[in-house]
Amino acid sequence: MGQQTSKDQLLFQQVNYGNIEGIKALRTQGAGLEWIDSEGKTALIVACMNPQLYNVAKTLIELGANVNVYRPGRHAGTPLHHAAKRGLDQTVKLLLSHGANALIMNDDCNTPLDLARAKGFVNVVRAIESHLCLFAGWLREQYGPGFLERFAPQLLSRKVWVVVLPCGSRNLARPFKLELAIYTSPQDAQPSMTIQLWKANLEEPNFNQPDPAAIISDISKSTRIKLAPAIESEKHQLQRFCSACKGIPQVMHPSFPFGNQPPTAPPTAGASSAEDDELLAMAISASLQSVTHEGASNADTYLGSEASPSTSTASSSNSSNHVEPHKKGAANADIGTSPIIYPSIDTSPIDLSSSTVDALTGEANAKEGEETTSSCTICLDAPLEGACVPCGHMAGCMRCLNEIKAKSWGCPVCRSRIDQIIRIYAV
Structure with a gap:
């Protein structure tokens, strides 16, 4: 040794x-x-x-x-x-x-x-x-009062570099969440604005209009941005952007590095780029549809008319918050060619006695309590890591609590002043 x-x-x-x-x-x-x-x-x-x-x-x-x-x-x-x-x-x-x-x-x-x-x-x-993005390209940001945009849309707009990509996560087994980053130019390292798409609403444009625009509203930050094609004749660029906001990759990568693996595990050997692209679309789409207000109807409309068979599979799996990679091969085999097999209906009687219902309700409440107490109360993704001083409430992850302290918002639980954020280590 x-x-x-x-x-x-x-x-x-x-x-x-x-x-x-x-x-x-x-x-x-x-x-x-x-x-x-x-x-x-x-x-x-x-x-x-x-x-x-x-x-x-x-x-x-x-x-x-x-x-x-x-x-x-x-x-x-x-x-x-x-x-x-x-x-x-x-x-x-x-x-x-x-x-x-x-x-x-x-x-x-x-x-x-x-x-x-x-x-x-x-x-x-x-x-x-x-390497990560689902979309990257030039769009035109429209700003100013709405009545002026009708008369001089080009004078009240500016070209911006727009990127749609997944966010980092402490739990890589969960479906990925998307972020919209807007840069003044591709030569900038810091985005001028970032929007968490899972907390925002997307109003899709009417492509029959001469100058269509997509509107993204983030209620939590009171942010509203209106994006139109960089060139009026290139409406397909805006359509690709809207699809990316719903979790449909519009940029083909040689490979995607993020499977559902622990951080220290080596990459899976032999996985093709097509399968990785498909898994990404399924995971992100499942996350988006479960948390946004309008995502389900918009994604179903788009997937029914424009998406490929692989993205149609992603839409059909949006009823669950987790995507199981080991089942994707069977789910995508011979799409559109094999006969449709409907599941059988279980007609066995259901026990609705009060004792059974109470037991199930208690178990569900216990699980819900465990999930809510183990996740950050702000981003609902990262685990609880930090405590506010002097109130002592353990309310979120270090990243969210440091942002709240920097903005002097106070403790998320009791709203009292935060003097310091300390990391808590669970044994």
């Missing part, structure tokens, strides 16, 4: 030296790639923190290093977090092309995209967005 550990540590040391041949030789002799130093770094994390070690990182990945290995602690994150935080766009593209999951959050609830935006690394932001 000591000899094996010594080889693992020796391979780790060769990474700092940039000795690719030494790494390969030690790997051939049975040295492991996941040795962790006192700071929680693996060999791949070290290589992804240094622009001079790009070839070393490539070699480690080819030898089988885990691209989604997670480093806990003060500087938490995956190799993609560390590369994005340092603006290493080539390393970021390397990791993404080999299955790195861009939706994993670190201990501060930041994704690699959040870190790149905060640091102002435009190339990294565009690389991650182009």
Whole structure:
């Protein structure tokens, strides 16, 4: 055991030296790639923190290093977090092309995209967005009083770069939620506006009008934005954007890195890009239809006329909040060609005695209580992580509570003043 550990540590040391041949030789002799130093770094994390070690990182990945290995602690994150935080766009593209999951959050609830935006690394932001996005392109934002838009729509509008992409999550087994990011230009790292689409309403445009526009309203932020095609004759661009807001991918990617896997699990081998695209559409569409007010009717209308067979399958699965990837192959086999088989009806009597009903009701209330107390009361996604001081209410995740404290809104439970947010660790 000591000899094996010594080889693992020796391979780790060769990474700092940039000795690719030494790494390969030690790997051939049975040295492991996941040795962790006192700071929680693996060999791949070290290589992804240094622009001079790009070839070393490539070699480690080819030898089988885990691209989604997670480093806990003060500087938490995956190799993609560390590369994005340092603006290493080539390393970021390397990791993404080999299955790195861009939706994993670190201990501060930041994704690699959040870190790149905060640091102002435009190339990294565009690389991650182009890998994740369901839509990216130019649209025209209309603003000003409605009566003026009728007379001079071009004078009261500006071109904006629009991106629709999934948000990060602490629980990657749940369906993904979408975010709309609006930039002044593709040269900007920070979006001028972001809208959480699962909290917003989409008013689809009337494409029979000469200048159709989609209206997105976020009631929680009192935000309303009106988007039209960048060029009046290109109405299909706006139609693609509306479809993306409903969870239908409009950008074809070589591969999607986010399956329903734990953060530290290696990417699934042999999965085709078509299957990944289909799984993404099913997962996001299920999430959107379950939480938006108008999503179900709009998505059904669109899917019935424009969507492909794979997206029609996504629409039919929107009645549940979870998508089971292991069933997608059977669900999509021979769509439109096989005969329709209707399920049989269970005619057995149902026990409606008071004792049975009370037992079921009590069990349901217990489960509901567990879910509501274990999730953030603000975003309803991340687990409860922080407590407000001095009131002591444990009301949300660190990210949401820090945003509330920065805006001086007070505790979400009692509205009292927040002096400090402390992280609570459950054992």
